[in-house]
Amino acid sequence: MDDRQIDVLISEEELGKRIKEIAQEIESDFGGGDLVVVGVLKGSFIFMADLVRSIKRPLSCDFIRISSYENDVSTGMVRMEFDMTQPVKDKNVLLVEDIVDSGRTLRYLLEHMKNKGANKLKVASLLFKEMGTDSKKLVDYIGFEVPERYVIGYGLDSEGVYRSLPYVGAFK
Helix, strand or coil, rough: CCHHHHEECHHHHHHHHHHHHHHHHHHHHCCCEEEEEEEEECCCCCHHHHHHCCCCCCEEEEEEEEEEEECCEEEEEEEEEECCCCECCCCCCEEEEEEEEEEEEEHHHHHHHCCCCCCCCCEEEEEEEECCCHHHHHHEEEEEEECCCCCCEEECCCCCCCCCCCCCECCC
């Protein structure tokens, strides 16, 4: 991996600081009751790990896998690859996304969670990319807004590679 070919958009330090701020907002907003943090795989796993370690209250974790990309290109269709293993009926749910852009996947997930009976449902997304689809209103906690570039690192990949970068970047 040649870092000279990647522009760093958000540094490791900026990520850490913002995640702690989001965790404090979540603690304040959710109060008491069961909290289930559901990560959308694969891209959210690093963000989710750092986020749940920063939330100072009891919670449980689960995962869901949705796909709408093939070879780094959106297919325009959302496909459920696997669902959560724990029930969320009458529980508070925090859905954790890596990036929200068109909002197509997120709209699908929100409907899915409502159908499963989630009590209070909020969304945290590490990144938001404006696409003119009014999807920003679907996200309760946004880490950073990113430009119209294909982003990698900190869990986000390009054809399965670059997830392990400690920062968010884009190819030059």
